[in-house]
Amino acid sequence: MPTTCSGTSRSAILRRSVMMGALGGLLAGCAPGSGLKPVPPYDPNQYRLGVDDEIRVMTYEQDQFTSDFRVDSAGKVAFPVAGSLQAAGLTTEEFAEQVSKALQAAHMLRTPSVSVEITAYRLVSVLGEVAKPGQYPYQPGMTLLTAVAAGGGFTYRALESRAYVARQEGDHTVVGYLKPYDYVKPGDVIKIYERHF
Secondary structure, eight states: OOBOTTSOBHHHHHHHHHHHHHHHHHHHHHSTTTTOOBOOOOOGGGOOOOTTOEEEEEETTOGGGOEEEEOOTTSEEEETTTEEEEOTTOOHHHHHHHHHHHHHHTTSOSSOOEEEEEEEOOEEEEEESBSSOEEEEOOTTOBHHHHHHHTTOBOTTEEEEEEEEEEEETTEEEEEEEOTTSBOOTTOEEEEEEOOO
16 A cells, blocks of 8 residues: 555545545634624725714805814704704715705805815724724724724734624614725724634
């Protein structure tokens, strides 16, 4: 019977490698998060305002209507003279247009020129196997890896290939996983798994 240099038969090595491959497949199926699907992808260029975002509303040549605001728990901004305006779910351009229309409707300005910028983004939660679990401000273009970096990096026990995420999509929460270079969405709750082996 042909043998390898260690004296083990080729057929025994083949049987062992088949068994190890099957075992590897079984272990991969038991790996943390293996039963989850990927969450819907997020396009960071389509940022929409949400609760706890802080914004600056600027009205050209009308300093009295230029101020900083926070999107409240109802998704609204209390804008002087224009009342409570819906902000959550809108882009900065869409909200600027809403402010402009509200100022016109209140007969405050005939043709207001309004722009809106985000001064502080809402938080992303990074939990589990990171050095400093906690909440960190979202940054444009943030990926899973940059979110983990904000939390001090992976611990030595961390599973680095994917992470659990709970993500708000419209009026419901979606649970799934992110890979290292997937974009994080503002408000995501991310958990870094512990490796089982």
